[in-house]
Amino acid sequence: MFNQGYGDHGASRRKKSLTTWTPAAGNADEDIHANLEALRPRARDLFMGGSLANGALKTLRTNIIGTGLKLKPSFDADFLRLSEEKSALLRRQIEREFSLWADSKDCDAGGLQNFYELQQLAFLSWVMSGDAFVLLPLLERKHTVYDLRVRILEADRCSTPKNEPLESIKRVQSGVEVDADGMVAAYWFSSKHPGHFDPGMKWQRVAAIGEESGRRNVLHLMETERPEQRRGVPILAPVIESLKQLERYTEAELMAAVISGMFTVFIETESEDTDAFGLSPEGPIENPTGEPLPSGDEDLQLGVGAVQFLNPGEKATIANPGRPNSGFDPFVTSILRQVGASLELPYELLLKHFTASYSASRAALLEAWKMFRMRRAWMSADFCQPIYEEWFAEAVIKGRIDAPGIFDDPLLFKAYTKAEWHGPSQGQLDPVKEANAAVIRVENGFSTRAREAAELTGTEYESNVRQLAYEQQIREQNGLVSGKSAQGLKGGDEEDAEEDQT
Numbered sequence: 079m080f081n082q083g084y085g086d087h088g089a090s091r092r093k094k095s096l097t098t099w100t101p102a103a104g105n106a107d108e109d110i111h112a113n114l115e116a117l118r119p120r121a122r123d124l125f126m127g128g129s130l131a132n133g134a135l136k137t138l139r140t141n142i143i144g145t146g147l148k149l150k151p152s153f154d155a156d157f158l159r160l161s162e163e164k165s166a167l168l169r170r171q172i173e174r175e176f177s178l179w180a181d182s183k184d185c186d187a188g189g190l191q192n193f194y195e196l197q198q199l200a201f202l203s204w205v206m207s208g209d210a211f212v213l214l215p216l217l218e219r220k221h222t223v224y225d226l227r228v229r230i231l232e233a234d235r236c237s238t239p240k241n242e243p244l245e246s247i248k249r250v251q252s253g254v255e256v257d258a259d260g261m262v263a264a265y266w267f268s269s270k271h272p273g274h275f276d277p278g279m280k281w282q283r284v285a286a287i288g289e290e291s292g293r294r295n296v297l298h299l300m301e302t303e304r305p306e307q308r309r310g311v312p313i314l315a316p317v318i319e320s321l322k323q324l325e326r327y328t329e330a331e332l333m334a335a336v337i338s339g340m341f342t343v344f345i346e347t348e349s350e351d352t353d354a355f356g357l358s359p360e361g362p363i364e365n366p367t368g369e370p371l372p373s374g375d376e377d378l379q380l381g382v383g384a385v386q387f388l389n390p391g392e393k394a395t396i397a398n399p400g401r402p403n404s405g406f407d408p409f410v411t412s413i414l415r416q417v418g419a420s421l422e423l424p425y426e427l428l429l430k431h432f433t434a435s436y437s438a439s440r441a442a443l444l445e446a447w448k449m450f451r452m453r454r455a456w457m458s459a460d461f462c463q464p465i466y467e468e469w470f471a472e473a474v475i476k477g478r479i480d481a482p483g484i485f486d487d488p489l490l491f492k493a494y495t496k497a498e499w500h501g502p503s504q505g506q507l508d509p510v511k512e513a514n515a516a517v518i519r520v521e522n523g524f525s526t527r528a529r530e531a532a533e534l535t536g537t538e539y540e541s542n543v544r545q546l547a548y549e550q551q552i553r554e555q556n557g558l559v560s561g562k563s564a565q566g567l568k569g570g571d572e573e574d575a576e577e578d579q580t
Contacts, residue, residue: 146194
């Protein structure tokens with residue numbers, strides 16, 4: 079029974095390969111929350127000084143958020159008993175009003191960014207630090223229609239108070255307060271960033287849900303990996319050591335290549351009138367150029383075309399580092415494949431280096447877009463949609479949007495505020511093949527024209543149709559006959575086979 083089940087495999091305590099591997103089991107507070115103060119600064123340092131980490135996070139931001147997730151109202155017209163005409167009017171009214179708020183920097187509590195730029199900031203802060211917090215205060219300002227503001231706080235600002243009685247913070251873990259049932263009740267935010275020394279640092283408690291209003295005061299952006307986890311982990315956490323060591327290795331190889339590219343001449347000077355430091359009693363010895371020779375206590379340095387003078391009895395040995403190193407690229411590529419696996423980024427996309435066939439490159443992009451769509455859905459649900467609902471409620475209260483009965487029933491509120499959020503399109507390696515595939519999906523009912531327009535070009539189908547109708551009208555007025563659109567343009571299996579062979 080000693081070797082039963084996993085006891086003779088992954089749980090074995092006798093195998094030499096496993097005897098020294100004895101990790102301790104802890105809860106989320108011990109394994110995650112206690113280590114965040116070390117993980118966050120290291121992840122940020124890699125972003126600020128490491129090209130690979132910086133590129134990886136920006137690749138995520140560009141593909142998931144891009145120029146911003148755009149609103150597409152999709153309220154339940156059938157449940158709300160709206161005719162097609164009223165639905166079209168309400169949709170255009172919502173789009174105009176939301177654009178008035180979202181396109182302006184007035185939506186930012188700091189007045190620096192519009193709603194789509196705030197999305198980029200919130201997402202980048204989320205993946206870099208592990209989580210991010212969003213406050214939704216109502217601040218009246220001159221020359222503005224709406225009072226809703228978005229304030230993004232860095233993860234470090236949410237922390238357990240250090241000057242509060244222990245009894246009042248006994249249910250606070252890393253700044254997150256829970257009730258007796260384990261539900262998040264409030265967040266504690268410091269008055270300044272903890273990295274800024276301030277003896278008068280204060281903490282403020284912000285309820286997650288307003289007791290009287292029922293509105294969400296705080297949005298918490300994070301990716302949960304364990305039960306009872308209340309703070310997020312930087313996405314670079316599993317590969318911090320690999321990226322740092324790879325950065326050091328790259329710097330060492332770069333310096334070796336620079337030294338290898340230098341040719342330095344060392345000259346031994348012999349004179350009976352010089353002392354141990356290479357100095358003459360009459361003063362510095364003049365060299366043929368008329369300049370004084372450097373003293374022996376100065377540092378010898380390599381340089382491009384440099385000439386160094388040594389003391390008597392010293393000899394120079396020229397080291398040959400043998401650079402560039404032929405094994406550098408294969409080794410770095412191997413490490414980056416492992417890093418990409420952890421980040422769910424294919425190696426080709428991580429380095430923007432596509433040298434494989436069409437099929438292989440497309441497979442890599444499709445695999446990456448599974449992750450992009452997942453995180454885009456999270457961003458839509460945790461950031462865009464809650465903010466949109468708060469804005470919608472204010473717009474109805476101020477009479478800017480007509481939504482009868484929206485506050486009478488939660489089901490009505492959900493029906494009015496239902497929306498879709500579309501981001502940048504995936505892009506195509508072969509636009510003809512992708513367009514033909516979209517046509518086939520629509521004709522067979524596997525997709526819709528609106529979805530395909532958003533997926534292929536990031537545009538809105540209804541707007542495209544209206545614009546095409548206008549362009550067609552202009553062409554007819556000027557006597558131009560529109561030609562038929564290209565049909566059935568296919569790359570063919572033969573082209574795929576040739577590309578794969580190439």
